[in-house]
Amino acid sequence: MIDKTEVTAVVERAIEGKDLFVVEVTVSGDNVIDVALDSMGSVTIDDCIAMDHAVHAAFDQDVEDYELTVGSYGLTSPLRVRRQYDKNLGQAVEVLTADGRKLHGTLTAADEETFTLTIPTKMKIEGKKRPEIVDTDTVLRYDEVKYTKCDIKI
Numbered sequence: 001m002i003d004k005t006e007v008t009a010v011v012e013r014a015i016e017g018k019d020l021f022v023v024e025v026t027v028s029g030d031n032v033i034d035v036a037l038d039s040m041g042s043v044t045i046d047d048c049i050a051m052d053h054a055v056h057a058a059f060d061q062d063v064e065d066y067e068l069t070v071g072s073y074g075l076t077s078p079l080r081v082r083r084q085y086d087k088n089l090g091q092a093v094e095v096l097t098a099d100g101r102k103l104h105g106t107l108t109a110a111d112e113e114t115f116t117l118t119i120p121t122k123m124k125i126e127g128k129k130r131p132e133i134v135d136t137d138t139v140l141r142y143d144e145v146k147y148t149k150c151d152i153k154i
Helices: 002-015 044-056 080-089
Strands: 020-027 030-037 066-073 094-096 102-110 114-124 132-141 146-152
Touching: 002 020, 002 030, 002 044, 030 044, 044 066, 044 094, 080 102, 102 132
Parallel strands: 030 066
Antiparallel strands: 020 030, 094 102, 094 146, 102 114, 114 132
């Protein structure tokens, strides 16, 4: 069976110096390899083809048969790595917390351990007759959320 860490190392070397990063590499028990890439800009078909060639050059299919899929990580898929949070700063996101709360807001900051979600909240303001919408910041640790994904509204 092909080793996931070896595939990941090949992919990391192949994207060195490019505006690409690895989101996920999976290798199933029957040697089906999936490589998901992302970029601060966009992932092109040429990027995927180059990665396909790099993996095929590193692993001889005559020695060990495998199936390979290389693609861009989906827009509607949950964010998996820190760089995706950086990429989506300023974007609307949906967060499902570990305690089951679903939050909608704007991703406004991200560091190594936490990210900040700015949520419009209806609040009663002293001296005002009606409640007003006020932006409130909620800081969450990555390990206390089930998922964070782009909140696409059409």
